[in-house]
Amino acid sequence: MSKAGTEAGSKEPTAYKSGKADNGHERHKGIRGFRSRLISLTRKEIRQLLRDRSNLVIGIGLPLVLILIFGYGLSLDVRNATVAVVLEDPSPMAADVIAGLELSAYISPVVVTSMHDAQRLMLAREVDAIVQVQSDFSRRLTAGNAQVQLLLHGSDASRALIIRSYVSGALGQWAQRQSDQGMVAGAGVDSTASGSVTLIQRMWFNAANTSTWYLVPGLIVLIMTLVGAFLTAMVMAREWERGTLEALFVSPVRPNEILLAKIIPYFMVGMLGLGMCLLAARFLFEVPMYGSLLIVLGSSMLYLLVALGLGLLISSVTRNQFLASQLALITSFMPALMLSGFFFDLRNVPTAIHLIGNALPATYFMELIRTLFLAGDIWPLIFKNCAILAGYAVVLLGLARVVTRKKLD
Amino acid sequence: MLDFLHRIVSLCRKELLAIFKDPANRVILVVPSLIESFLFGYAATYDLTNVPYALLDQSHGSASTELIAHLDGTGVFHRVAMLRTQSDIAGVIDSGDALIVIQIGPRFEQQLNAGESAPVQLILDARNSNTAGSAAIYVGAVIDSFNATLRGGTGPPLTVESRAWYNPNLETRWNLLPGLIAALSMIQTLMLSALSVARERENGTFDQLLVTPFSPTEVMIGKAIPIIMIGLTQSTIVLLVALFWFNIPMAGSLVTLYAGLGLFTIASVGMGLSISAVSANMQQAMLYTFMLIMPLILLSGLTTPVRNMPQFLQTATLINPLRFAIDLAQRVYLEGVGLLTVVHDLIPLLVISAITLPLSAWLFRNRLL
Secondary structure, eight states: OHHHHHHHTOSOGGGGHHHHHHHHTOOOSHHHHHHHHHHHHHHHHHHHHHHOHHHHIIIIIHHHHHHHIIIIIOOOOOOSEEEEEEEOOOSHHHHHHHHHHHTOSSEEEEEESOHHHHHHHHHTTSOSEEEEEOTTHHHHHHHTOEEEEEEEETTSHHHHHHHHHHHHHHHHHHHHHHHHTTOSTTTTTGGGTSOEEEEEEEEESOTTOOTHHHHHHHHHHHHHHIIIIIIHHHHHHHHHHHTHHHHHHTSSOOHHHHHHHHHHHHHHHHHHHHHHHHHIIIIISOOOOOSOHHHHHHHHHHHHHHHHHHHHHHHHHHOSHHHHHHHHIIIIIHHHHHTSSSSSOGGGSOHHHHHHHHTOHHHHHHHHHHHHHHTOOOHHHHHHHHHHHHHHHHHHHHHHHHHHHHHHO | OHHHHHHHHHHHHHHHHHHHTSHHHHHHHHHHHHHHHHHHHHHOOOOOOOEEEEEEESSOSHHHHHHHHHHHHTSSEEEEEEOOSGGGHHHHHHTTSOSEEEEEOTTHHHHHHTTSEEEEEEEEETTSHHHHHHHHHHHHHHHHHHHHHHTTSSOOSEEEEEEEESOTTOOHHHHHHHHHHHHHHHHHHHHHHHHHHHHHHHHTHHHHHHHSSOOHHHHHHHHHHHHHHHHHHHHHHHHHIIIIISOOOOOSOHHHHHHHHHHHHHHHHHHHHHHHHHOSSHHHHHHHHHHHHHHHHHTTTSSSOGGGSOHHHHHHGGGOHHHHHHHHHHIIIIIOOOTTTTHHHHHHHHHHHHHHHHHHHHHHHHHHO
């Protein structure tokens, strides 16, 4: 009986010959029938998955590409920002103020002769900023109101902000030193009367202070979403569209078994992606993992179930490949990229967007996986986020089950 | 010639009908770009607006109170907890309740009065190192201004006067939305064009097209034009949101922007059609497209600057049409440059179109025969 099912469900019956033999003599009701049907269905799904090379491209090739791009290609850290320096004041004092910039690891100053040249460089985007020391600098410095002009290229706002803070920091330190030494009028006298506050900062959880450390754990979320929601939604929608799923329905296999048999192979593909990510994080990028591997694996499986549930639900609702792929992109992948805190910190967004972000399962998995990697096993957070993810998994898989049954009746 | 035009027009009409006859398609082609431009316009910000902090004040003096008043006065820092002992720090940071903990030691006031330097500890949750870095910069600025008031308010001997070109308040949104004008439409133009031929092949209607008097080039043009129109419409939606919802002033001319966008859309359709020609069915076409979209977006400079990439990836972005389109859209939109200045963006787009379009036509022909 299940033999008929598998054959109807495939367009190339020859591929399932080995499935037939097992099923022929096991026509028992109950658990054994369930198991044998599930095994042969799963075998069919795996074959189907492996047959089409494009599935493997997404399942294995894309995670690899993403790992390399995220690990090597993407960086939010500002290093060696080029800054044009225009010295219109020939005095040694003016040269000294600029020397402070050279010490910074973040800025590499380029001295140009005129403002005109500097602006030309800025227009060509060869420099990110211009520091202009005007001709009356040293005269005004002795009067205590010297000014340095800083022009920033605003077409990369976050970069410009960082450059601004480094330049003002470097110049501010210089001024502080000068006034401490009593070289400058004005502030010089009373500065010795009171102390000053100094800041000692310690970065917890990211000693290397590099964005790779938080991007690579986040990548696990993206890849899980990709395989779970996007790939599954598309493959299932194709079956709906071509009617091969209905053919399965008329066979004695139950909806539960169809869904399970679909979930198992994609679950394995997702775990493969996870394995690649973990290996790359450990050996390629040397991101530390302070939490326990077991919890990383467990919570990733939980999230993978959520993603699979979403993918199955989308495909059952749309039953159309183009719509399913677009819907999967819009509801799972793009939000996981943009709204889960992957790139952009949810603390900074307006409340409404924050609420939307908080409605996404990806947000909770993102928080959890980053914490597990960089901070360790923080139990209250693990329990809370795992409970939320489990809730999503139950609801989404349940809904997918309901929608699939409706078609059967 | 007239005949040719007539055939193209009727093909285009047929394609548009095929796409828009499905109500779900009508929704999926308009609503996502609208919603995404709103969502990302609000969400995509590296600007820190809310820093929850916990305070561990062991000095209980007037100086520390004043320093904290400075901090609270910025409107960015919000105190979420008062800690009593050092051992409380881990709790608030671990749970994510506080992004930073400020620890003022018991001798803070004495040190200040004695004219020594008085250290303030700043502990940051750097799970997101970018946010933590910005927060540290903010706290540093507050402390600088506090030090200035300690000095007696004469003001620092040296001020840095900064002005930003093209984006006076340095808002991330101003850079992102012009980039989205190109990026959002590309996702669907690529997908639609990749599916166009694959769908016909899967449904078997491609054979019917073959027996019509259309040449493969005509079929290709007929497929390309409607998708280009859809792509430009989507770009227009994002542009309208940027202009009238987020009120980002446009410095350049619409003609220049659309010239660039048009060329970009043609290039992406060319890429999509090439994918379509080599895919056996819709599923393959979609998976290959997706495989392509990811690196195209990630390596385009939309979310992270191209200049931060290692050299070999920077070289790889030279074949990425989105990289040039985003550069073009940002420069025309924010900087208001003319066509001549963005020629270095137009030429690669032209080259990509000139390769992919004939390639897809060639691939069609050779698969047909």
